[in-house]
Amino acid sequence: EALVHPAMLAHPNPKRVAIIGGGEGATLREVLKHKTVEGVKMVEIDGELVGLCREHLAEWSDCSDVEGCDADSCFDDSRANVTFEDAFG
Numbered sequence: 001e002a003l004v005h006p007a008m009l010a011h012p013n014p015k016r017v018a019i020i021g022g023g024e025g026a027t028l029r030e031v032l033k034h035k036t037v038e039g040v041k042m043v044e045i046d047g048e049l050v051g052l053c054r055e056h057l058a059e060w061s062d063c064s065d066v067e068g069c070d071a072d073s074c075f076d077d078s079r080a081n082v083t084f085e086d087a088f089g
Contacts, residue, residue, distance in 0.1 A: 001030050003027070004027055004030035004031055005030065008030075008031065008034050013036050014034060014036055014037060015036055015037060015038045015039070016037075016038065016039050016040075016041070017031050017037055017039070017040045017041070018040075018041045018042075018043070019031065019040060019041070019042040019043070020043055020087045021043075021044060021045075021087075022042055022044065023044045023046055023049040023050045023053055024049075024053045024057055024060045024061065025050070025053060025054070025057075025060050025061025025073070025074050025075055026060045026061065027042075028040060028042055028061060028074045028075065028080060028082075029060070029061055029062070029063055029066065029074045032063060032066055032068070032069055032074055032077055032079065032080070033066055033067075035067070035068055037079060038079060039079050039081065040079055040080050040081065041081050041083075042080060042081070042082045042083070043083055043084075043085060043087040044082065044083070044084055045084065045085065045086050045087070046084070047084035050075065050082070050084070054073065054075065058073070061073055061074045061075055062074070063077055
């Protein structure tokens with residue numbers, strides 16, 4: 001939260017957001033709380049990590065109570081495009 005919201009609030013109308021890393025889903029959850037966001041591209045190098053976090057840390061990516069989200073898991077929200085690759089490679 002402390003890293004996401006200052007950047008989001010500094011922009012007058014954030015619509016497209018990129019997240020590099022963030023496999024636990026908490027950054028994605030905080031970004032999706034902003035109603036102006038139309039799309040989020042999250043690039044995570046380790047798909048296995050995301051799977052483990054979805055299973056064991058599900059509350060970190062829980063969007064069931066986030067207004068505007070259309071899925072219980074933030075990873076499954078229609079605005080989220082999550083890919084597994086090296087963002088710098």
